Amino acid sequence: MKKLCFLAIFCFILVSCKTSTQQTASNTNTGTKEITLEEIWNGTFSADRMNALNSMNGDFYSLLNRNKETKAVTVDKYSYETLEKVATIVSSENLDGLDSFSTYSFNNDESQLLLGTNFKKVYRHSYKGTFYAYNIADKKLTLVGEDIQEPTFSPDSKKVAYAKNNNLFIKNLRNGKVTQITKDGEVNAIINGTTDWVYEEEFGFVRAFDWNETSEYLAFLRFDEKEVPQFSMNVTGNDLYPSMHTFKYPKAGEDNAKVSLHLYNVANNTTKKLNVGEYEYIPRLQWTKDAQTLCVTTLNRHQNNLNLYFVNAKTNASTVVLNEKDQAYVDIQDNLTFLEDNSFIWTSEKDGYNHIYHYDASGKLINQVTKGEWEVTNYYGFQKESQKIFYQSVENGSINRGIYSIGLDGSDKKLLSKEDGNNSASFSKNMNYFIGTYSSAESPAVYSLYNSEGKELKVIKDNAALKSLIATYKMSPKEFSTITVNGNELNMYMIKPVDFDANKKYPMLMFQYSGPGSQQVANRWNGSNDYWHNMLAQKGMIVVCVDGRGTGLKGRDFKKVTQKQLGKFEVEDQIAAAKQLAQRNYIDEDRVGIWGWSYGGFMSTNCILKGNDIFSTAIAVAPVTSWRFYDTVYTERYMTTPQENAEGYDDNSPINYADKLEGNYLLVHGSGDDNVHQQNTMRMVNALVEANKQFDLFIYPDRAHGIYKGKNTRLNLYTKMTNFLEKNLLQKD
Incomplete structure (x- = not known):
């Protein structure tokens, strides 16, 4: 359950009202076709996307392509200036001993490639695979290893380091020698x-x-x-007897792995342990521009005291060059960038909003590069020649994203993208070009080539066909606005039926996620849930989403107000918003529902219990039902430990309020969820049974947190949820 960190701006009300008016006018749809669940989940509404590109040296990029006729896989080189292919770097048709590959990565001078195939999943983001080194000049293919992880070229391109069986290895590409750096690796014991x-x-x-x-x-x-x-976890599988999947998972308040930092010397084949003071976590490490200086980030267990260490590889001496503290927590980010003089760029919300800072090599602040009551949401990089930083922010309203450039000294800020909607960028390695992706609630993704000054050079993909297709369906716009709840101005959108009549009464379904720093109310193109929500609207529901306290894009204080009491203020805001909206003439206060997934399931469960006087129906998919069951890093970042904050854990756990269930409740979970364990749902079931409450339960065997694996899984789930809502919200008693 990874966090998302975003923010807001003073003039949001004006921006959002303007956006709402534009979308309501332009998105009034005259289509007649009905959206179906089959279409949502068979890809009918999928946008045309660009393949993930790999920026190369100079003004070039590469793409992994597959020939539909010959099935050959190629890595092709393209020019940013023309977007035309200039060369095929490697083709599987010309590889002796390798029929195909699905990943590739370059060495520093782009004379070699690592090609990967035969992948096996470890956890959500990790895989084992078979990797080969390919020399582009002599077309030589060398096996690096089978069932290995994270192979990485050395900067001099002579070696590849990789992990296997929880140990580290280095393969010398010149003589084929493999050196095993560690030998104590063991499953569920030691990882190197x-x-x-x-x-x-x-x-x-x-x-x-x-x-x-x-x-x-x-x-x-x-x-x-x-x-x-x-x-x-039991794995049902297809065999006569289920199997058992066992792994190390530190729940809140329990022991974490003991993490230590080590340095291997290639020349003398020795390893030493490095000291970086007292810490609980080492969430980042990277070398600086000084080849002898390693940069290491450490955090205490509460994650509110971060140290940035410089460690000298020769002397082992470690120095704290930056310390950042927060009463709540300090976010970990990937924006640390070292310049040629070993000064560095860093992002922080220490002034109340996430901004970019420039420090010298000793950790002394040179200047705060960006400032204002808005937040930087992505850092793209620094261009040495122009001394410019490129970044994404919400300066044009918290539901929008824009791309900007700014001088390292904070001067000459410039908007490089469209003013509204969601803009993101993929920059060339030298920052001379970027491929910008623009979408809004009324426009599917448009991919365009820009230069670093923000001049649009060419539209690459515009998804015009999808926009035309959507126009043939009954579709309602997202009407963006704000709502004042518990003294706070909250972002909101509403979807009404196409034939909405203000003199009629409609049931209302609220959707939210609400986790720390997250955002659901955004001016971006539809995802699958948006099509489903629109389908429900055309059936006669009003769908509403409100981002309450604790979500992102409104600064540090708004986001971190939920500290030590997850599920308190967020739930209060959803309940209050529902009650306020139900006072509108066209909302039926007796037919108000709420649904959510993961953190959103935790929220929807709490809402139907604590808000049983307004919510009559709720769906919770893969919910946390007690933060005591979730992992240390995420949970303790916001709650500290159960030993320190028992009331915070228990006062907002839906398990402890099962006796308050009065309405219709659907509980769904995957039995193979290694993230939010099915244990959460089973404990909720026990509490409801003990309270003699009736509810609906559905378990998807062996499905993970996303509940998608297998034929028709998502279609089955959304059919079940649709039927549940039709029965309990659309049908009047």
Whole structure:
């Protein structure tokens, strides 16, 4: 359950009102076709997307392509300037010993490639695979290893480091020699060079090793998870007897893996442990521009005290160059960028909003680059020649995203993208060009080539066919607005039936997620849920989404108000919003429902219990029902430990309010959910049974948190939810 961190701006009300008016006018649809669940889940409304491109040296990029006729896989080189293919770098038709591959990565000078195939999933983001090194000049293919993880070229391109069986290895590409760096790796005990389950899920990285620029050293993390409690799940499978999936999962308040930092010296084949003070977590490590200086990020267990260390590889001396504290928590980010003089760029919300800062090599602040009551939502990079930083922010309203450039000294800020909607960018390695992706609630994704000054050079894909297709269906616009709830101005959208009549009464379904720093009310194109919501609207429901306190894009204080009491203010806001909206003449206050997934399921469950005087129906998919059951890193970031904050955990756990259920409640979970364990739902079931409450329950065997694996799984789930809502919201007593 990874966090999303976003924010807001003073003039939002004006921006959102303008957006709402425009969309209501332009999206009035004259189509007659009805959206069906089969169409939503068979890809009828899928937008045409660009293949993920890999920026290369100079003004070039590469793409992985597959020939539909010959089935050959190629890595092709393209020009940013013309978007035309200029070369085929490698084709599977010309590889002796490798029929196909599905991933590739370059070395520094782009003379070699790592080609990957035969992947096997480990956790949500991690895989084992078979990898080959391919020399482009002599077309030589060399096996690096089978069932290996995260192979990475050394900067001098002579070696590849990788993990296998929880140990680290280096293969010399010149003589084929393999050196095993660690030998103590063991499943569910010791991990070297890759991360454990909770680091991968919550800190968002898998490769826990990094080469220095001269290829002399390899820094890596070691996880000792022997004392971490073990979690087991039955796997139904297709065999006569179920099997057991067992892995280490630290729940709130329990032991984490003991993480240590190590440095391998390639020349003398020795490894030493490095000291970086007291800490609970090492969520990031990377080498600086100085080949002898390693940069390491540490966090305490409460995650509210972050240290940035510089460690000297020769002397082992470590120095804190930056310390950041927060009464709640400090977010981990991937924006740390070292410049040629080893000064660095850093993002922080220490002034109340997430902004970009520039520090010298000793950690002294040079200047705050961006400022204002709005937040930077993505950092794209720094261009040395122009001394410009490129970033994404919500300066034009918290439901929008724009692309900007700004001088390193904070001067000459410039908007490079459209003013409204959701704009994102994929920059060339030299930052001379970017491929911009624009969408809004009324426009599917448009991909265009821009130069670094923001001049649009060429439209690549515009999804005009999808826009024309949508026009043939009954579709209602998202009407963006704000609603004042519990003294706060909250972002909201509403979807009404096409034939809406203000003199009629309609049932209302609220949708939300509500997790810390998240956002659902955004001026972007439809996802699958948006089509489903529109389908429900045409059946006669009004669908509403409100981003309450604790969500993102309104600054630090708005986001972190939920600290130590997840599920309190967020639930209060949904209940209050529902009651306020139900006072409108066209809302039937006796037919108000709410649904959500994961954190949203936690919320919808709490809402039908604590808000049983307004919510008559709720759906919870894969919900957390007690934060005692969730992992350390995510949960303790917001709640501290159960030992320290028992009331915060229990006062907002729906398990403790099962006796308040008065309405219609559908509970859904996948039995193979290694993230939010099915245990959450089973404990909720027990509490409801003990309270003698009737409810609906459906379990999807072996499905993970997303409940999508297998034929028709999502179609089955959304059919079930649609039928439940039709029965309990659309049908009057």
